Amino acid sequence: MQYISTRGQVPAVSFSTAVAEGLAPDGGLYLPKELPDLRPYLIDWSKLEFASLCEAFFGIFATDIDPIELKNVVARSYTKFDHSDIAPIVRLSENLFVLELFHGPTLAFKDFALQLLGNFYEAQITRKNSPIAVLGATSGDTGAAAIHGLLGKEGVTTFILYPEGRISPLQERQMACTGADNVFPLSIKGSFDDAQTAMKTVFEDLKFASEIGLSAVNSINLARILAQCVYYISAFFRLSEDEREDITFVVPTGNFGNVLAGWLVQRMGVPIKGFRVATNQNDILHRLFETGIYELEEVAPSVAPSMDIQVASNFERFIYYAEDSDADKVREIIQTFKMTGKYVFEYLDRSGFSSTRTDDDEISRIIKEVYLKYGYIADPHTACGFAPVLNPSKHSQFSDKEIVLATAHPAKFPDTIDSAIGQKSTHHSLEVLKSREIVKYSVEPTPEAIKAFMRKHVSQV
Numbered sequence: 001m002q003y004i005s006t007r008g009q010v011p012a013v014s015f016s017t018a019v020a021e022g023l024a025p026d027g028g029l030y031l032p033k034e035l036p037d038l039r040p041y042l043i044d045w046s047k048l049e050f051a052s053l054c055e056a057f058f059g060i061f062a063t064d065i066d067p068i069e070l071k072n073v074v075a076r077s078y079t080k081f082d083h084s085d086i087a088p089i090v091r092l093s094e095n096l097f098v099l100e101l102f103h104g105p106t107l108a109f110k111d112f113a114l115q116l117l118g119n120f121y122e123a124q125i126t127r128k129n130s131p132i133a134v135l136g137a138t139s140g141d142t143g144a145a146a147i148h149g150l151l152g153k154e155g156v157t158t159f160i161l162y163p164e165g166r167i168s169p170l171q172e173r174q175m176a177c178t179g180a181d182n183v184f185p186l187s188i189k190g191s192f193d194d195a196q197t198a199m200k201t202v203f204e205d206l207k208f209a210s211e212i213g214l215s216a217v218n219s220i221n222l223a224r225i226l227a228q229c230v231y232y233i234s235a236f237f238r239l240s241e242d243e244r245e246d247i248t249f250v251v252p253t254g255n256f257g258n259v260l261a262g263w264l265v266q267r268m269g270v271p272i273k274g275f276r277v278a279t280n281q282n283d284i285l286h287r288l289f290e291t292g293i294y295e296l297e298e299v300a301p302s303v304a305p306s307m308d309i310q311v312a313s314n315f316e317r318f319i320y321y322a323e324d325s326d327a328d329k330v331r332e333i334i335q336t337f338k339m340t341g342k343y344v345f346e347y348l349d350r351s352g353f354s355s356t357r358t359d360d361d362e363i364s365r366i367i368k369e370v371y372l373k374y375g376y377i378a379d380p381h382t383a384c385g386f387a388p389v390l391n392p393s394k395h396s397q398f399s400d401k402e403i404v405l406a407t408a409h410p411a412k413f414p415d416t417i418d419s420a421i422g423q424k425s426t427h428h429s430l431e432v433l434k435s436r437e438i439v440k441y442s443v444e445p446t447p448e449a450i451k452a453f454m455r456k457h458v459s460q461v
């Protein structure tokens with residue numbers, strides 16, 4: 001299978017190239033040239049456990065990877081999850097389910113993609129016999145998940161930039177207490193945007209990039225989206241046959257990455273009824289789905305920090321399909337949005353989508369309500385998915401079958417949980433970290449300082 005860019009200005013590439021490059025050279029995002037029809041496979045797939053399902057799914061997309069290599073990559077990727085179902089479903093009521101995506105090593109859904117991506121990188125290093133340096137910027141969960149996906153991989157040195165004091169203490173410990181000598185958490189004085197801007201400039205230095213074997217782990221990597229497709233399919237099959245009709249997935253979202261994966265699964269023929277996009281107070285996507293206007297606002301820090309995003313980078317993939325694969329139109333939309341911070345869609349097919357917005361105060365009330373009503377503790381991100389509990393009259397509450405994606409374990413956000421329900425949520429993997437030494441480095445948020453640090457510390461294999 002071949003992969004094309006949403007901006008249509010570069011030739012199609014193989015799966016491995018799309019994964020190794022992350023972003024396409026024209027600034028676009030990679031997508032399969034044609035989406036396959038999954039319906040012929042579904043009966044066979046319904047019987048598979050998670051890792052086998054993942055292998056079968058990637059077999060359709062990763063056509064330039066040797067099947068044995070693929071099998072090994074996938075088999076290694078879900079061994080560090082602490083639940084035998086990998087992505088278990090919990091039933092809260094007749095029509096309401098939670099899909100728990102927080103059983104990986106860093107207790108957030110990003111482990112699904114980054115454990116796998118780490119193993120794809122490792123296989124690539126072995127195949128090409130050249131080391132790589134991974135650089136990323138994080139507002140919390142991505143950095144931790146990336147570090148744990150790449151931990152101990154031969155030939156990889158990992159550098160993650162994060163804003164000092166702006167991520168939670170536990171998120172920092174997940175990055176800075178690994179004890180690994182190929183991992184460098186880089187704290188900067190500034191915001192997440194400063195970190196990201198500096199990082200982008202480093203990537204633009206092509207000479208440096210090739211010298212050091214630079215790779216990215218950002219949320220636009222195609223392998224991440226495909227890895228996330230798998231749990232939608234597995235969730236579908238975990239329900240009994242007569243329950244599979246009329247399922248709506250409720251997805252707490254920031255970058256549109258998670259919900260995009262589910263929507264692709266639907267486009268590929270899995271009969272999902274629809275999606276409810278759940279934002280926090282940074283509600284660019286909620287406003288879009290309500291009005292058809294995509295308009296930038298300031299990021300307002302919230303108690304669900306991993307969704308504190310305004311420019312939803314994966315949204316470009318949705319636009320590509322919404323505009324009937326017209327790459328010229330995609331470029332025009334992105335250009336207009338970049339210049340004016342706004343794009344008004346004349347027509348945008350939003351069928352199958354609904355959305356909600358939840359501010360900090362509501363998040364607390366939802367955590368309490370969900371706990372009282374169902375005895376379930378939702379983390380602040382997941383809580384946004386339960387917005388209708390506050391407004392039973394406004395929403396036809398959970399009238400269809402709804403599966404809320406639980407994107408993080410509540411123990412990652414103990415203070416918010418405590419103030420909502422008067423209880424501390426804990427997890428043994430986080431408790432262990434509290435007694436470990438923090439090893440982090442501080443760098444200036446300039447491309448020069450970052451490049452100098454990387455040159456000095458990159459491991460020679």
Ligand SMILES: *Cc1c(COP(=O)(O)O)cnc(C)c1O
Pocket residue numbers: 108109110141142219252253254255256257258259306307381382407408
């Ligand atoms: C990253 C993250 C999200 C948002 O995911 P997107 O792919 O950006 O939509 C939601 N919840 C948690 C806990 C996250 O870490």
